[in-house]
Amino acid sequence: MRRMLLSLALFTGLALPALATADKGGVVNINTATTQELQLLPRVGPALAQRIVEFREKQGPFKSPEELMRVKGIGEKTFALLKPYVVTSGATTLKQKVATSRPRGQAAKVSGNN
DSSP states (O other): OHHHHHHHHHHHHHHHHHHHHHHTTOOEETTTOOHHHHTTSTTOOHHHHHHHHHHHHHHOSOSSGGGGGGSTTOOHHHHHHHGGGEESSSOOOOOSOOOOOOOTTOOOOOOOOO
């Protein structure tokens, strides 16, 4: 139960700031966006942006935002961060990089000799 509450608190802390920004009208049309525009999305750098464009060129336009999960490097967790910011029609209105925060207090696990 404690773990579930901690996970819920973590998710809420990450998701709510993202939703607030998307509500202000900042979206990226994944069918027309350039690699530079795609890089404004959270966790999307040059390589992933290029893979999105190449996928779109080979497979045709995305029918739904969920199709992004067919692009190598975009799984369910990454898509959950992207979803509030992506559309398949209309104009790209996102003008600044969306920053995502990492959970605080998560130290790397170190194995030692006990």
